[in-house]
Amino acid sequence: MGTSAGSHSNSLVYLESVSKIYPTTAGEFYAVQNVTLEVKPGEFFSLLGSSGSGKTTTLRLIGGFEIPEYGQVFIGGEDVTEHPPYRRDVHTVFQSYALFPHLTVAENIAYPLRIAGLSRSNIAPRVQEALRMFRIPELGDRRPSQLSGGQQQRVALARALISRPKVLLLDEPLSALDAKIREEVRQELRELQRQTNLTFIYVTHDQEEALALSDRIAVMHQGRVEQIGTPEDIYTRPESLFVAQFIGKANFLTGQVMQLDAEMAIVMVNGIAVKAVAPKQVPSPGDWVTLMIRPERLQVGQSVKADNQVTGKTASVTYIGQRIESNVDTSLGQLTVTQLGGSATMGQEDVTLTWTAHDCIVIPSPPSSPVSSV
Amino acid sequence: MTISPSVEKSLHPASGNALPRQQAKPWLLASWTLLVYGFLYLPIAVLVLMSFNDSTILSLPFKGITLNWYSMSLGDRAIRLALINSVKVAAMATLLATLFGLLAAFAIYRYRFFGKETFRIALNLPILLPGIVTGVAMLAYFSDLGLDLSLWTVILGHAVFGLPVALGPILTRLSQFPRSLEEAAYDLGANPGQVFTGVIFPYIRSAVIAGALLAFTLSFDEVVVTIFLTGRENTLPMEIWGRLRTNITPEIAAVATLVLLISTAIVLFSQWLTSREAT
Numbered sequence: 001m002g003t004s005a006g007s008h009s010n011s012l013v014y015l016e017s018v019s020k021i022y023p024t025t026a027g028e029f030y031a032v033q034n035v036t037l038e039v040k041p042g043e044f045f046s047l048l049g050s051s052g053s054g055k056t057t058t059l060r061l062i063g064g065f066e067i068p069e070y071g072q073v074f075i076g077g078e079d080v081t082e083h084p085p086y087r088r089d090v091h092t093v094f095q096s097y098a099l100f101p102h103l104t105v106a107e108n109i110a111y112p113l114r115i116a117g118l119s120r121s122n123i124a125p126r127v128q129e130a131l132r133m134f135r136i137p138e139l140g141d142r143r144p145s146q147l148s149g150g151q152q153q154r155v156a157l158a159r160a161l162i163s164r165p166k167v168l169l170l171d172e173p174l175s176a177l178d179a180k181i182r183e184e185v186r187q188e189l190r191e192l193q194r195q196t197n198l199t200f201i202y203v204t205h206d207q208e209e210a211l212a213l214s215d216r217i218a219v220m221h222q223g224r225v226e227q228i229g230t231p232e233d234i235y236t237r238p239e240s241l242f243v244a245q246f247i248g249k250a251n252f253l254t255g256q257v258m259q260l261d262a263e264m265a266i267v268m269v270n271g272i273a274v275k276a277v278a279p280k281q282v283p284s285p286g287d288w289v290t291l292m293i294r295p296e297r298l299q300v301g302q303s304v305k306a307d308n309q310v311t312g313k314t315a316s317v318t319y320i321g322q323r324i325e326s327n328v329d330t331s332l333g334q335l336t337v338t339q340l341g342g343s344a345t346m347g348q349e350d351v352t353l354t355w356t357a358h359d360c361i362v363i364p365s366p367p368s369s370p371v372s373s374v
Numbered sequence: 375m376t377i378s379p380s381v382e383k384s385l386h387p388a389s390g391n392a393l394p395r396q397q398a399k400p401w402l403l404a405s406w407t408l409l410v411y412g413f414l415y416l417p418i419a420v421l422v423l424m425s426f427n428d429s430t431i432l433s434l435p436f437k438g439i440t441l442n443w444y445s446m447s448l449g450d451r452a453i454r455l456a457l458i459n460s461v462k463v464a465a466m467a468t469l470l471a472t473l474f475g476l477l478a479a480f481a482i483y484r485y486r487f488f489g490k491e492t493f494r495i496a497l498n499l500p501i502l503l504p505g506i507v508t509g510v511a512m513l514a515y516f517s518d519l520g521l522d523l524s525l526w527t528v529i530l531g532h533a534v535f536g537l538p539v540a541l542g543p544i545l546t547r548l549s550q551f552p553r554s555l556e557e558a559a560y561d562l563g564a565n566p567g568q569v570f571t572g573v574i575f576p577y578i579r580s581a582v583i584a585g586a587l588l589a590f591t592l593s594f595d596e597v598v599v600t601i602f603l604t605g606r607e608n609t610l611p612m613e614i615w616g617r618l619r620t621n622i623t624p625e626i627a628a629v630a631t632l633v634l635l636i637s638t639a640i641v642l643f644s645q646w647l648t649s650r651e652a653t
Contacts, residue, residue, distance in 0.1 A: 065557055085560040098558035102576040112562040115572075159562065 011038035011074075012199050013062055013167055018071030020057050031057040032068070033223040039167070039201060044193050046202045046210040049220035050246075055203045058220070059169050062201060064088045076166055091160040092169040095176065097152045099144035105155050106131065106140035112163040130158040150181045161196070170202045174209065186213060207247050211235065219243050236294075239280065241363050244292045251298075251335050253291040257283050257362075265362050267291055269332050275307040276360035283364050290363040295325065295338040297359035306354030310335075313349055328353060418634065425627035432622045443628035453629060456613035459525060463609055464593040466529045471536030472586040478537070479544040483551075500535040505598030508535060513602040523605035531603040532596060536589035543588070543648055547581035580647045587644035591637045 020032040032054040039045045047055035060066045061073055064085035073081045080088050091112070099108050106127050113123045131137045134154040144152060153173060160168055173189070174182045190213050193200045204210050210217050211231040219226045219234060219242075226246075227239045238244035244252070255269035265278045267289060276291055283289055299306065312330030325338050328351055335353060420434075428438035447453050478497055482490065500508055512531050513523075521527060551574065559569045575582075597611045604612060610633065617626055 063561060065560075085557070086563050086565055090561075092558070092561045094554050094558060096552065096554050098552065098554040100555060100558075100573060100576075111559075111564075111572075115559075115563045115568055163563070 010040060012041045012043075012076060013039040013201065014074040015058070015061070016072045016074070018058075018061055018068045018073065020054075020061060020066055021069045030223045032061065034071075035220075035223075035225050036071075037218055037225060037228060039199060041199055042197045044190070044200045044202065044213055044215045046204060046214040046217045047220055048204055048207060048210040048217050050205055052222075053220040054223040055205075055220045056171060057223075059092075059171055059201060059203045062167070063090055063092050063169050089166045090169060091163070091165040091167075092171065093153075093156045093160050093173045095172045097144075097156040097176075099152060099155055099159070101144055103143075104140065105136070105142050105144070105147070108144065108155055109158045109162055111159060116163060126162060130162050134158045149177050150185060153177065153185060157192070161198070165198075167199045167201060170200060172203055172205070174204075174206075189213065211247075219246060221246070237361060238292065238363065241290055244290075244361070244363055249295055249336065249338075251293045251295065253293070253332055255289060255291060257285050257287045257289055260285055264357060265289075267362065272310065272332060274332075274360060275357035276362045277358055279362040279364060281364050283362070287364070292361045292363055293335070293355055293359060295336045297355055298335060298337045299354045300337060300339065300351055301354070302352055303354045305356065307357040308360065309352060309354045311350065311352050314351055421627050422631050422634070424624050425631045427624055427627075430623065432624050432627060443624040444632075447625045447628045447632075450625070452608075453610070453613060453625075456608045456610040459607050460594055460610040463525055463528050463532060464590045467532035467536050467593045468540075468586050468590045470529070470533035471589045472540045472582060474533070475537050475540035475544055475585060475589075476582060479541055479548055482545060483548040497541060498538045501538045505535070505596070506602075509599040509602030512599070516603070523603060525605070525607050527603040527605070528600055528609065531599045532593040535596075535599065536593055539592055540582075540585035540589045543581040543585040544578055547578045547648075551577050584644040584648045587640045587647075591640045595633055595637060 015035055015037050018032060018035045019030060022029045022031055035054070035058060047058055049055040057066060061068055062075070064080070064083055064087075067082055071081075072079055075088060075090060100111065103111065109130050110123045110127045113126065127140070128137070131140055134157060136151060136154050136158075139147065139151060139155070144155065147155065153176075156173070170189075174185055177185060186209060189200075202210070202213065211234070214231055216228060216230055217234050218228045221242050227234060227243045229237070234243060235247055238247065241252075244250055253267075253269045253274070255267040255274065257265055258268050258273065259266040260278060260282065263278055265276050265283075267274050267276055269291065274291060279289075302309075310330045310332055312328040312335070315327045315329050315334065317327075318325045322340060323338050324340075325336060328335050328337060330353065337353060423436065424432055424434070425443055426439050426441070427434075427436055428440040428442070429436075481487075482494060487493075509531065512527070512534070516523065516527050516530075555573055555577070556569055559573045560566075564572060595611050596609075597615060600609055600612055608616065610629070614626055614629055614633075617623075
């Protein structure tokens, strides 16, 4: 049993160039393709993507329900690539909760301890403690079928955590809950993770959930990891067009790089020079790139701090409660601007929009369709 | 089509001037139903009735109520032995049928293999084939093997047609088993053996019992296959059959009524078990 993940000694879970392939009638389908990621101890790590992006398959590779065709899986420095689930110190909260219908709540929670061969006298107090901790002390004798969705979820969490695994895997645990409870449980999950200082790996298709909960997020698309970073990184500095379009709303402009240094880039868009932050993967002058500006980063009215300025005519205004969203026709194309309701200065026909170079992100490789506003 | 309020009102029975529409000649359907059920169950009812008839021959008219035939049949040594043999045979055949039915159900549920559909159909052949075919085939096979006919050959014969009977409910229940339960158990540290005993078996237990009970009742009153495979010892249906040809007394009716009672009870119990956990 080698600990060849030596260079990643501070990572708890480490996937090295992992690929999962399913045979299809048309050949091979890569559910997960060449994914490398590491999760540090105590981290709340999310796999974010739409359905079919490979996020759940990645989770199942960590849990041991799938064995990758290529690559290796390390947990706690040990190569567990081919270990069955019961030989991994990892527990899963399933999307369906997968509570055992023939056992009571208390018996469900006790299951991992019973399997581990603990005596009844050792198990009982720990189950009681777990029931208290998850604020369901009165439910111990019930059957899963008698519980609400939120209660079932607590039982699933308690059962997965009672034997204190190194890592907890959560497969869209909130998707089966009502919108109202979902937010509440989301808060509880975050607090639980902070309190226990356990490592959570969390699969979701809900970007808001991922941004609110995670220390770091891996955005997945078509079996590949598009970007790994903090929620702020992902939102403010997307490294690919997919990430920029997937997370939040944004204005996209297509242009050609004119000038470039270590920090700044000047990009020509429709004959107008736009100052932007240079990307990590530096393009060379003459390359076509996409610029991304978040709608809330556009300022209405003159500003001395701004690096960029454009004038335009208001095409439409939408009131969305606390926000106001306006579309402005400019010589760069139509730009979407959001403002807080209180500071609304839209309404006048002619407006000036300004933004800093810092809020204008250069994304290599232009989109197939030139200017699009998502 | 729209109905104006006034028309709708006049159609309503509460409005007084119209009667609710009635089904044409409901007594026709009712009497037809009665006739069919009578045809099916009257002979059985007559048999039960005659088991209480205070008359020495198995026929009507009814002369009075007696429990003599019951005490006589229960006191009859040959019938007692035959009953014990039947229980032995049914119990052993059920055990074999259920065990192999369980294994087969698992193979079908869990694995994908070449010829799976053929395998499924082949397993069900014994209930599709006439008993006489199964009986002759097994008789020829056993004599080729040099096996003497005994209760054991009967047990094997009954196990063969009991297998698909036991398999049915088990397979149905297994196909409803959520795979995530199995994964959850593995995930929480259970090895394959523990997953089976702790999670899968409790889920299918009622179906296993129901299947076993059905196999038991079928074996308990089986005649056709038994005729070919039995040796010197008789099962209860064979004993009844044998007596019918010599002396027909209401004692037979009493025994038959007892068999009917036991079989019905078992079938109802197995139905109740499957329906209870079907949801």
